[in-house]
Amino acid sequence: MAENDFRCVECNEKATELHRDYSNGILKITLCGSCQKPVDKYIEYDPVIILIDAILCKTQAFRHILFNTSLAIHWKLCVFCLLCEAYLRWSLRRSSEPSGDPADIIRYAKELEFYGMVALAALELSAFCGGVLLVLRASSRRLRGDGADLRPLLRALLLSCYGKVLLVPAVIWEHDFLPLCLGFIKLFVLTSNTQAVRVILNCRRRLAFWAVCAGLLSETLAARTGQTLAAAFWKGAVFD
Ligand SMILES: [Zn+2]
Known part of the structure; x- marks a missing residue:
């Protein structure tokens, strides 16, 4: 350093x-x-x-x-969090499907579905980070201009997503309060993201809050688009 x-x-x-x-x-x-x-x-x-x-x-x-630390695990953490998120969605989808159905799609197609979930989670995370960076670039003087280094901010955003690792125990210990747990995990991750933005830019809490809200909106739009595309893909794959 x-x-x-x-x-x-x-x-x-x-x-x-x-x-x-x-x-x-x-x-x-x-x-x-x-x-x-x-x-x-x-x-x-x-x-x-x-x-x-x-x-x-x-x-x-x-x-x-x-x-004050040179912790460089943000990319590894990012991949791990994406796998956790994909596993959560995949397992929820599997549990909602009837088991032992003779018309059930073959196993490899389910595995393909898992990788599709990883891609969707990656798209959503990219949209979230893109939305946050876009708002901050537009409103923070420090991030304007071509020479602005966005890497510390991106590292802070990825590191502050560490709460997503809680998704796996939340799914493994299956219980009636799962939707509530997932809501709390999401809220915790967004709070950590807000604090990370505030600390890195030393900006007002309100600016960090609105930047994270913009990221969340961008993530939701990306999720809707991704789900529509995935549904169209699976429909095409079944009828072809
Ligand atoms: Zn001091």
Whole structure:
């Protein structure tokens, strides 16, 4: 990580280092020049505590993860979340279909359906990120112009989707409250997305909220289009 890339988790001021090594085995946490508090108190914390604070959507924990760590698992996490989402839809669809039906489509077609669900989930995620980036580019001065680097924002959006991994246990432990659980997971992911946008841009909560709403709208439109196309594809495949 380059110098000056660190941020104070308390006041968002830039910092050159998180701690200083005095070479005789003594490490001292750097104090922020602006607020006089430790630049990043989380470097001493257990990862579980950091995760709990991130789940609670604490701004400090988000700043620690997004600015002061070089966590580069966002693409792997993205693929895993897409698989979780596709599995959820696939399993819900399978459970709603009558089993043992002699007219049931052959097994490989069902597997093909799973990959179709992955593609649909990828389309929806792309539409969501595209919608958020579009609104922020139009309204944030920092993101205007050709030289604006959108990668930190995209990384923040993908990392803040980590709540989607909860979809798998929600489906495996099947119960009557599944729709309610899925609603809560969606709300949690959107709240995390809003907080990630707010932290990365250091913008007002309202702007982050409306950007995520635009992303959600874009995702819903993409889902409708994708489902219509998929239905037309399966209809064509059955009648051909
Ligand atoms: Zn500070």
